[in-house]
Structures are given as structure tokens and as C-alpha cells.
Amino acid sequence: MSSPDILYVEDDxxxxxxxxxxxxxxxxxxxxxxxxxxxxxLEQLKQLTEARVKPKLILLxxxxxxxSGLDLVKRIREIxxxxxxxxxxxxxxxxxxxxxxxxxxxxxxxxTKPAGYLNLVNCVESLYNFWFTKNLNVN
Amino acid sequence: xxxxxxxxxxxxxxxxxPGKIQSHGFLIAVNSKSYNISYISQNIxxxxxxxxxxxxxxxxTELEEQLAIASDTASLQQLLNLAKGSKSSDxxxxxxxxxxxxxxxxxxxxxxxxxxxxxxxxxxxLGYDIQKTIGRSVAEILSGKNxxxxxxxxxxEIKKIINYDRVMIYKxxxxxxxxxxxxxxxxxxxxxxxxxxxxSDIPKQARELYKINLTRIIADVNSESSAIITYEEGAAPLDxxxxxxxxxxxxxxxxxxxxxVESSFSISLIAHGExxxxxxxxxxxxxxxxxxxxxxxxxxxQILSSALEYRQDEEDSAKLHELGEAANTIAxxxxxxxxxxxxxxxxxxxxxxxxxxxxxxxIYDGEINTIGQxxxxxxxxxxxxxxxxxxxxxxxxxxxxxxxxxxxxxxxxVASGILSCSLSRELGEMIIWFKxxxxxxxxxxxxxxxxxxxTADGLLQLSPRKSFDSWTQIVKNTSEKWKHDExxxxxxxxxxxxxxxxxxxxxxxxxxxxxxxxxxELDTFSYTISHDLRTPLSSIKNYxxxxxxxxxxxxxxxxxxxxxxIKGTDKMHMLIKEILHYSRVGRAExxxxxxxxxxxxxxxxxxxxxxxxxxxxxFIIGETPSIQGDxxxxxxxxTNLINNAVKYSSxxxxxxxxxxxxxxxxxxxxxxxxxxxxxxxxxxxxxxELFKRMDNALEFEGTGVGLAIVKRIxxxxxxRIWFESxxxxxxxxxxxxxxx
Numbered sequence: 001m002s003s004p005d006i007l008y009v010e011d012d013x014x015x016x017x018x019x020x021x022x023x024x025x026x027x028x029x030x031x032x033x034x035x036x037x038x039x040x041x042l043e044q045l046k047q048l049t050e051a052r053v054k055p056k057l058i059l060l061x062x063x064x065x066x067x068s069g070l071d072l073v074k075r076i077r078e079i080x081x082x083x084x085x086x087x088x089x090x091x092x093x094x095x096x097x098x099x100x101x102x103x104x105x106x107x108x109x110x111x112t113k114p115a116g117y118l119n120l121v122n123c124v125e126s127l128y129n130f131w132f133t134k135n136l137n138v139n
Numbered sequence: 140x141x142x143x144x145x146x147x148x149x150x151x152x153x154x155x156x157p158g159k160i161q162s163h164g165f166l167i168a169v170n171s172k173s174y175n176i177s178y179i180s181q182n183i184x185x186x187x188x189x190x191x192x193x194x195x196x197x198x199x200t201e202l203e204e205q206l207a208i209a210s211d212t213a214s215l216q217q218l219l220n221l222a223k224g225s226k227s228s229d230x231x232x233x234x235x236x237x238x239x240x241x242x243x244x245x246x247x248x249x250x251x252x253x254x255x256x257x258x259x260x261x262x263x264x265l266g267y268d269i270q271k272t273i274g275r276s277v278a279e280i281l282s283g284k285n286x287x288x289x290x291x292x293x294x295x296e297i298k299k300i301i302n303y304d305r306v307m308i309y310k311x312x313x314x315x316x317x318x319x320x321x322x323x324x325x326x327x328x329x330x331x332x333x334x335x336x337x338x339s340d341i342p343k344q345a346r347e348l349y350k351i352n353l354t355r356i357i358a359d360v361n362s363e364s365s366a367i368i369t370y371e372e373g374a375a376p377l378d379x380x381x382x383x384x385x386x387x388x389x390x391x392x393x394x395x396x397x398x399x400v401e402s403s404f405s406i407s408l409i410a411h412g413e414x415x416x417x418x419x420x421x422x423x424x425x426x427x428x429x430x431x432x433x434x435x436x437x438x439x440x441q442i443l444s445s446a447l448e449y450r451q452d453e454e455d456s457a458k459l460h461e462l463g464e465a466a467n468t469i470a471x472x473x474x475x476x477x478x479x480x481x482x483x484x485x486x487x488x489x490x491x492x493x494x495x496x497x498x499x500x501x502i503y504d505g506e507i508n509t510i511g512q513x514x515x516x517x518x519x520x521x522x523x524x525x526x527x528x529x530x531x532x533x534x535x536x537x538x539x540x541x542x543x544x545x546x547x548x549x550x551x552x553v554a555s556g557i558l559s560c561s562l563s564r565e566l567g568e569m570i571i572w573f574k575x576x577x578x579x580x581x582x583x584x585x586x587x588x589x590x591x592x593x594t595a596d597g598l599l600q601l602s603p604r605k606s607f608d609s610w611t612q613i614v615k616n617t618s619e620k621w622k623h624d625e626x627x628x629x630x631x632x633x634x635x636x637x638x639x640x641x642x643x644x645x646x647x648x649x650x651x652x653x654x655x656x657x658x659x660e661l662d663t664f665s666y667t668i669s670h671d672l673r674t675p676l677s678s679i680k681n682y683x684x685x686x687x688x689x690x691x692x693x694x695x696x697x698x699x700x701x702x703x704x705i706k707g708t709d710k711m712h713m714l715i716k717e718i719l720h721y722s723r724v725g726r727a728e729x730x731x732x733x734x735x736x737x738x739x740x741x742x743x744x745x746x747x748x749x750x751x752x753x754x755x756x757x758f759i760i761g762e763t764p765s766i767q768g769d770x771x772x773x774x775x776x777x778t779n780l781i782n783n784a785v786k787y788s789s790x791x792x793x794x795x796x797x798x799x800x801x802x803x804x805x806x807x808x809x810x811x812x813x814x815x816x817x818x819x820x821x822x823x824x825x826x827x828e829l830f831k832r833m834d835n836a837l838e839f840e841g842t843g844v845g846l847a848i849v850k851r852i853x854x855x856x857x858x859r860i861w862f863e864s865x866x867x868x869x870x871x872x873x874x875x876x877x878x879x
Binding site: 012014015018025092115116117118120121 | 689
């Protein structure tokens with residue numbers, strides 16, 4: 001069993017689709033697995049943990065069916081194997097309360113969904129640069 | 140019995156037990172069980188030659204024998220039995236009887252344990268039997284169409300049948316003082332018509348007796364009255380309440396003598412069980428009319444009484460009806476018209492018409508509205524202040540307001556009488572009616588205030604006044620009294636007005652609730668827009684951009700179309716953001732603090748200039764006095780205005796923008812001026828409306844939300860915003876903040 005490079009938990013099909021494209025545009029060959037609810041995502045992560053593999057980056061939407069993004073990050077941090085795996089929130093909300101809560105629950109960063117594909121590509125590029133090229137040591 | 144009577148105590152004088160009788164007849168009282176003589180008047184001797192003392196304690200039969208009493212019908216004892224059995228002795232009185240060969244009328248009445256026998260000579264100064272003419276007289280009297288004619292007729296007819304020198308109709312007012320309202324007299328006499336007599340002239344207990352004895356004769360004021368003797372030492376004096384011969388109070392005798400009257404006869408007029416007045420007959424020589432004539436007069440009095448009661452009621456109810464009609468009309472107005480002030484004061488019938496007032500004022504909704512003759516608004520405001528403190532009940536009335544509230548003396552000509560009814564105690568809302576100073580003078584028969592007279596030996600003595608020359612008292616600061624009917628009508632109007640006010644208040648409350656609901660819905664709506672519309676909008680934009688970026692087979696035209704789609708989504712995104720902003724301002728609570736305007740405006744200037752990057756601009760910030768406000772919101776206001784100024788003047792060379800604040804009296808006025816395209820004054824009122832953009836602004840970017848937000852914020856700060864503009868020359872926006 002192998003892990004995707006990025007695990008993306010997002011229930012908005014459209015945004016997930018766009019994201020996949022954006023990731024391909026930034027780095028062709030990067031693998032992205034999209035899961036559309038919190039429970040399945042946690043289940044998937046547990047299976048990966050058993051196989052001792054993990055994604056290089058976890059992206060979470062804030063509002064998810066089943067298990068919310070905040071709950072999910074909390075559960076992820078409870079798994080010692082994933083303790084230092086970067087978790088980044090990706091949400092439409094720009095409410096400071098949400099930002100604060102997510103960081104307190106253990107997320108590494110909080111990003112407001114950018115408007116438009118071109119902005120998203122820029123955003124994913126900076127994420128890639130930060131977590132995949134400059135901070136390789138965390139993985 | 141001794142009871143010293145003077146004017147200070149004559150209203151307590153026990154006039155029903157004078158211990159004496161008038162001497163035009165004699166009196167014998169017998170115990171109603173034993174028929175033994177218990178009291179007897181001393182003058183029996185002058186009539187019969189039999190000594191009074193000798194008769195005391197004797198039985199009635201002995202009396203009958205000694206006085207040679209003879210009746211056509213029955214013995215004295217039988218007559219007494221008859222009288223005892225009948226509730227009122229009126230049914231048997233008078234009994235024709237012979238005493239020592241002379242004709243008498245025997246009048247029997249009850250007095251505690253005794254039966255009182257009074258013997259009056261049948262000889263009368265009236266030459267004929269008036270009972271024969273009474274029918275015609277009554278018909279004449281009742282032909283009177285209204286009250287005053289009725290009374291005048293009555294005086295005339297009474298004068299005709301009993302032929303006294305003067306016959307007056309004397310009416311008691313509420314306070315007990317009397318007034319001559321009709322008079323028929325011999326030509327040589329001074330008229331008394333219209334004169335007022337103080338209440339003390341006919342004291343209370345005398346008025347009570349007038350209610351029991353409907354006629355009263357004083358045959359000769361100069362005759363010596365005769366004492367009543369009794370055999371028991373210290374026995375209670377005989378109660379003469381029902382006696383026809385009862386002696387007259389010495390003070391009243393003096394009163395009549397002072398007036399020159401030698402004989403008087405009065406007939407009581409009773410309305411609704413109360414003494415309404417008297418038919419007062421004066422003669423200037425002694426005059427005696429017999430029981431039958433007096434009884435006939437009494438009948439006329441009773442008929443007049445009932446006619447009077449009826450006529451008074453009729454006249455009263457006509458008036459009440461009129462006032463009630465006015466009240467009803469006003470109730471209709473209130474139902475139809477939601478503007479109370481108009482309904483109550485501006486129609487054909489106004490609140491003034493529910494009373495006989497000459498003016499009225501409505502104090503409602505912070506305004507004073509007057510009808511007719513009233514004090515000035517300032518004076519009314521003073522009255523209202525006074526009433527707020529002194530009006531205990533919902534209704535207050537007085538007919539002598541200036542005596543109570545001295546400031547009202549300045550306008551006693553219009554407001555000597557006031558009647559007010561409260562509409563809302565909390566708000567000091569009320570209606571006040573005004574009556575002018577009316578009774579300017581009362582003509583008294585003699586000075587009623589001065590019973591003290593100096594006697595020959597220089598001592599002051601209280602005695603009935605000697606002078607009956609009319610004495611005019613100037614009565615100031617007094618209006619006609621407020622009648623019961625007026626107060627009734629006012630209470631009805633008040634009821635209707637209060638009902639309507641409550642109804643209106645309820646309507647406003649319901650509207651408020653609906654408005655609140657609508658606001659809440661709007662908030663929900665805004666939230667829906669922000670979240671549910673944004674996501675699909677993002678998708679449209681995302682896919683369009685993705686398509687552009689990834690699909691290499693697109694030709695130039697397709698790329699252009701996708702560009703247009705993307706621009707459309709950008710525009711829509713901005714609009715949604717602005718709407719959210721606008722609705723957030725509406726819901727936000729403001730937190731005011733002093734704002735350093737120089738700092739704030741400097742930052743805004745930098746931000747706006749860097750965002751719009753105008754090519755050629757003169758941007759001036761003048762004086763920047765500090766204001767109180769919510770700094771976030773104030774920033775929004777000036778950002779919007781300055782942004783507009785820079786934007787709409789961007790085509791002028793150079794574009795000029797100036798911001799400054801000026802302290803003026805109690806306000807700080809900030810202005811933002813530009814030399815831009817200007818605003819068509821025809822759109823003046825629409826500038827601040829949501830999504831309104833002027834024709835000449837269409838070539839500039841904007842959403843039409845900015846000024847709507849500005850206006851909302853300004854209103855939240857209880858400040859004002861307005862502008863001056865000329866097309867093609869520029870615009871100045873002003874915001875005035877109150878200095879607290």
C-alpha cells in the first residue's frame with residue numbers, strides 16, 4: 001500500500017476537481033487523493049498508518065459532512081504516527097474565530113480559498129514550495 | 140325653654156319647638172291614648188273666655204262640654220279617632236266646627252304622643268272660595284312653553300287668586316342662596332326681580348320644614364304670639380313641626396319687619412324630592428287666608444312642582460342630547476380619521492362642542508391645538524404644568540380658576556372656568572375647555588356680608604339687616620359652572636379618544652414587530668447570499684480560468700468569451716461582498732470613542748491613492764478636528780467618500796480633492812470636495828439608495844452600494860449627510876457630527 005502525496009478532504013466536488021488540476025499544474029506527477037467526508041478520511045489515514053505510510057500534506061475543508069475539519073485534525077494529532085504531518089485548512093470562511101480554532105486544534109496553517117483558478121495555482125505553488133521543497137525534513 | 144337666637148346661631152335655632160303659636164287661632168294638644176289635654180295655648184281664653192290652665196289635664200269630653208263644641212258630623216272624640224287612624228291628617232282636614240257659637244276650621248295633626256288640635260277662624264281675608272277658580276288658573280300656568288314663562292304665569296295666577304301685594308318665585312341655588320326668578324306685584328312696589336338673597340336668609344332647618352309643610356302663613360308680624368302651657372313641670376316642649384299655627388322665629392319676624400312686610404305666605408316648590416324654591420307672597424298689611432284657600436294654593440304649588448320637574452328635565456335632556464350628539468359625532472371622526480388632532484379640532488363639530496365652553500385646547504403629541512377663545516399657547520402650557528401636578532383624577536373642573544391659580548388672573552376673561560380631562564398622565568396629554576368670566580355682578584337684596592349693626596347704645600349687635608336696598612357685589616374670576624351633562628359628555632369623548640389612541644398604539648406595535656421580522660429575514664437573506672451564492676460563483680470562475688489555462692484548442696474568440704465570463708463573476712463577487720457589508724453595518728452595534736481624524740484621513744489617503752493610482756491629483760487635507768465615533772465605521776465612510784472623489788475626478792486635469800473639518804456652533808462639519816463629473820440634482824434623493832448609480836457614473840467602476848453604506852453609518856452616528864453638486868464642476872459631500 002502506498003500513500004498519495006496529498007490527501008485532500010473536500011466535499012465540494014467542483015473545488016476538488018479544480019484543486020486536482022491546480023496541483024498537476026504546479027507539479028506534474030504529484031498524487032492527490034480526494035475524500036469527500038471526514039469519517040472516510042480518518043479511516044483512510046488509519047489504514048495508511050497501519051501500512052506505515054503517510055501523505056506529505058493533508059488539506060482539510062472546514063465544513064465537512066460526518067466529521068468536521070476541526071474534529072478531524074484533532075483525531076489526526078491523536079495518532080502518533082501522524083503527529084508531525086502538515087495539516088492545512090482550506091476554507092471559504094475568513095472568520096478569525098475559525099482561524100484561531102483550527103490552529104489551536106493542531107493545524108499548521110489556515111488558508112482562505114482563493115477566488116479563481118489562477119489564484120489557486122499560485123496558492124498551491126507556494127504550498128508546494130514550502131512543504132515539499134524547503135521543509136522536507138518534517139516528512 | 141330659653142334659647143337666645145341671633146344671626147350666629149339661627150341655623151341651629153330649634154324652630155319646630157318655639158313653645159308659642161301665632162295668635163290668629165288657638166291650639167290644644169291631647170294625649171293620643173287618654174285624650175287628656177297635655178298642652179294648651181294661653182290665648183284660648185281670648186277666643187272662648189275659658190281659662191287655659193283650668194283645662195290642662197282634662198279629658199276631651201269635658202273640653203267639648205265647656206267650649207260648647209259642636210260639629211255637624213261627629214263628636215270631637217270620634218273626629219280624633221278618625222284622625223288617629225289616618226296616616227295623613229290631610230285627608231280629613233279641615234273639619235268645620237262650632238266653638239261657643241263661632242265657626243272654626245279644626246286642623247288635626249300628629250306630634251309624638253299627642254294629637255294637636257288647631258282652631259282657625261273660618262273668616263278669611265279672601266272673599267271667595269278659590270277652589271272654584273283653581274282649575275282655570277292651573278290651565279293658564281301650564282300653558283307656559285318654557286320654564287321661565289311657566290314661572291311667570293304661576294306668579295301671576297297666584298297673585299290673582301290669593302291677592303297678596305307681591306308674589307315672587309324664589310329659586311334656591313346649589314349653595315343655598317336664593318334668587319327671585321319671577322315676580323308679580325302691585326305697581327307701587329319696588330321690584331325684587333333678579334335679586335339674590337344669601338343662604339342665611341332662609342336657614343337650613345327652615346328649608347327642611349318647607350319640605351314638610353308645603354304652605355306656611357304668617358298672618359301678622361305685629362301680633363303677639365301666644366305661649367303654649369303644659370301641666371307637667373319640665374316637660375318637653377310640644378313639637379310643632381306639623382302645626383299650622385307654629386310661631387315664627389323672632390329673627391324672621393324682625394327680618395320681615397325690616398323689609399316692611401306684615402304678612403307672608405309661602406308655597407313650597409319641590410323637584411326630585413328637594414326644595415327647588417318657594418312661591419313667596421308678601422303683604423304690606425296683615426292678611427289671613429283660611430285653610431281651604433291655603434290648601435288650594437298648595438295644590439297649585441304641587442302641580443307647578445311636577446310641571447317644573449318635567450320642564451327642567453326636558454330642558455336638561457335637550458341640552459344633554461345636544462352635547463351627547465357632539466360627542467357621538469366626534470367619536471365618528473376619530474374612527475374615520477387616524478389624525479387625532481384633525482379629528483378633534485378641525486372638523487365642523489369639535490371637542491369644544493361637547494360642552495358649552497367658548498374655547499378648548501388639545502394637548503397631544505407634543506403640540507397644543509386650540510379652538511375658539513383660549514389663553515395663549517404659553518399660558519396653556521403653564522396651565523398644563525399646573526394640572527400635571529394638581530389634577531388628581533382624570534377629570535378636573537373649576538369655575539373660579541384664577542382664584543386657585545393666580546397667574547390665570549391675566550386671562551380671566553377667557554379662562555375663569557376650566558375643565559380638563561387627562562388622556563395620558565405620563566405624557567401630560569390632555570384636553571382643556573375654557574369658560575369666560577361670566578357672572579360679572581350679583582345684585583343682593585342688601586349686603587349679605589354685614590349682619591352686624593350698631594345699636595343706639597353704641598354696641599355692636601347681630602340682627603337681621605335693615606337695608607334691603609340692592610347691593611351689588613362684583614364677582615370676578617368666576618365663570619358659569621360646569622354642568623353635570625358637560626362632564627358626562629367629556630367623559631364619553633375621553634373614552635373614545637383613549638380607545639382610539641390605544642388602538643393606534645397597538646397598530647404601531649404590530650408594525651414594529653413586522654418590521655423587526657423583516658429585518659431578521661433580511662439578515663438571513665444576506666447570509667444566504669454570502670455563503671450559498673459565493674460557492675457556485677467561485678466554481679464558474681474557477682472552471683472558466685481552468686478552461687482558459689488548460690485547453691489548448693480554444694481559439695481567440697472562445698478565450699474572449701471566457702474572459703467576459705470571468706469579469707462577470709468578478710463583478711458579481713464584488714456586489715455580494717458589498718451587500719454583506721451593507722447588511723453588517725445595519726446589524727453592528729457602534730462603539731464610539733474620540734477619533735484622531737488627521738491620522739485616519741492620512742491613512743485613507745494613502746490607501747486610496749495606492750489603489751486607484753491617479754495620474755495627476757492635488758489632494759489636500761485641511762483642518763481635522765477630532766470627532767466621536769466608531770473608528771472602523773468612520774473609516775468606511777471616509778474611504779467611500781474619498782474613493783468616490785478621487786474616482787469621479789480622475790478625468791479632470793489636475794483632479795482636485797479636498798477633505799476638511801470645521802467646528803461650527805455645536806457641530807463639526809466635515810466636507811469632501813472634488814472637481815469631478817458632479818451629480819445631476821434631479822437624482823438628489825436617489826444618490827443614497829442601494830444600487831443606484833447615476834448615468835454619468837456608469838463609465839466608472841462601482842456597485843452603487845458605497846453611499847448607501849455611508850448613509851447608514853452616518854445615521855447610526857446620529858449625524859447628517861448632504862451634498863452640493865454641479866454637473867461637470869464637482870461635488871461636495873458634507874457630514875455634520877453633533878458635539879456631545
